[in-house]
Amino acid sequence: MGYNSIVNAQDSKIIDRRLARIEGQVRGVRRMVEEEAYCVDILTQLTAVKSAIEQVSAAIASQHIKHCIVDQDQGHEQAKSMTKEELLDELDEVLGRLMR
Amino acid sequence: MGYNSIVNAQDSKIIDRRLARIEGQVRGVRRMVEEEAYCVDILTQLTAVKSAIEQVSAAIASQHIKHCIVDQDQGHEQAKSMTKEELLDELDEVLGRLMR
Amino acid sequence: MGYNSIVNAQDSKIIDRRLARIEGQVRGVRRMVEEEAYCVDILTQLTAVKSAIEQVSAAIASQHIKHCIVDQDQGHEQAKSMTKEELLDELDEVLGRLMR
């Protein structure tokens, strides 16, 4: 059942909760702009949003490596249909984009 | 009227439109998680969100420098109450955080 | 022999070549500062250095995942002495820092 197995359904819930919080943060920034908050305070808030996105991305990348590459048969259906070689090449490219 | 002057009200609308799009992107990522999209596709989407946040932050920082520091009297009320020295020290600290 | 095996000695050479180039780039930036180059040109050059460091980091992270985690027994001595669990926890923490 891949990504939907018990362990991962739980992970998936945690990820969604973090994304929901990010969505709320972005809405908060919009409110700040509307209420003419001081630009520097808006920038501080946007820095926090960016950091939250980076952290959730790192968590998803970790889970991907763990469930889809190391324990490939526990992973997402798409990963199961790929060879280890293909998964590692894909990861190489993903990390290049995530770390810039 | 500071940040609310005609020129800036327009800027403010453009900023809000960009933030609205980012909010929509985050909602889209949540949908992807819910529908069990492939982790790598979720990461690609999150990279796009991060990039959009960086670009809107750069635009706000630019406007802040232009309207609050260079042409201080066109800027936000808060900026008008500060000395040039204070504004530059604050900017120094903000750039340090934004560029990391 | 782990990290020193034929495959990895080659990887190691490529990594060193990229780091040597980065060292040269930093020396070039110092020369620009000394010769009073225009600040914006110095910043452009520093952006290139940062990008080169991100790319070499991504490459090393990829190799680490491939040689030390997926094929643990081909990896570095230190990795061989750790459990898969410990390696994945360590990676989780490393990715969090690299992606910020």
Added chain:
Amino acid sequence: MGYNSIVNAQDSKIIDRRLARIEGQVRGVRRMVEEEAYCVDILTQLTAVKSAIEQVSAAIASQHIKHCIVDQDQGHEQAKSMTKEELLDELDEVLGRLMR
């Protein structure tokens, strides 16, 4: 005398000292690769180098805004030959690149 005035010559020295330290850090990373240090330790060191580059870039950007844009006649010769409008457009583009 622009960038070469007493104040800025001092700034310039501080910048050079920071770049010299970065150059030394990169050399240190090369040594780690040569001595087959553990990949994760190399990555930790590269994260520190990246952070140092971001901080020196932020400092140079700050000085540029202060000396070349706000007090344009204290700035670099190149900045003196540009209009305020051109300097702000250029900055806009620079910040976009530095913040990504």
